[in-house]
Amino acid sequence: DQQVKQNSPSLSVQEGRISILNCDYTNSMFDYFLWYKKYPAEGPTFLISISSIKDKNEDGRFTVFLNKSAKHLSLHIVPSQPGDSAVYFCAASDGNAGNMLTFGGGTRLMVKP
Amino acid sequence: ETGVTQTPRHLVMGMTNKKSLKCEQHLGHNAMYWYKQSAKKPLELMFVYNFKEQTENNSVPSRFSPECPNSSHLFLHLHTLQPEDSALYLCASSQDPGTASSPLHFGNGTRLTVT
Secondary structure, three states, X not given: OOOEEOOOOEXXXXXXXXXXXXEEEOOOOEEEEEEEEEOOOOXXXXXXXXXXXXXXXXXXXXXXXXXXXXXXXXXXXXXOOHHHOEEEEEEEEEOOOOOOOEEOOOEEEEEEO | OOOEEXXXXXXXXXXXXXXXXXXXXXXXXXXXXXXXXXXXXXXXXXXXXXXXXXXXXXXXXXXXXXXXEEOOEEEEEEEOOOHHHOEEEEEEEEOOOOOXXXXXXXXXXXXXXXX
16 A cells, blocks of 8 residues: 555646645655655656655745644645646655655646746 | 756557656766656656665665666666556756755656557
């Protein structure tokens, strides 16, 4: 059974608006979460991360929110730009696993001009 | 050349063939990884190498054989594969495999088709 789930396979947003990508996890031992972005024909690239001791981390237009009680995290992109169109992967790690990440299935974001 | 480089980008092989995927990282990292991405499935970790030593084998069938001659190069040797092994194979590296706060840097992958 998948321990990290991204239930929305795709999301379409208008340029300038907010994009919200969601991720749910089941393993309560996960204590570090990351988002990766993948363009076609390229490998995933690291975007932003958050430790379980925080509930929010912001980097420019990107903010990740963590709700530990709900085992839920989200990535907010404001304002969305056409260049943000890509597949976004959520990933998680527990303290023992280090960099052996468990990935979600990805959400394809399309930002329309 | 910078980053993580994978060759070939595309590979088609028969079930009786033997082929190898190559990965090279130019980032001075200590750990290297093989991930597999099948259609409609999340990325799955296959192998981890730390300072050339294999530290993780995620129950991968023996028809996949990794090799890490040094901390900059990683190979995945393939033999007698099955059609269901068709997937995107991604190599990654990181400075420290022991912490997720040392992000993975991925190559562009090898798209493998087994016929």
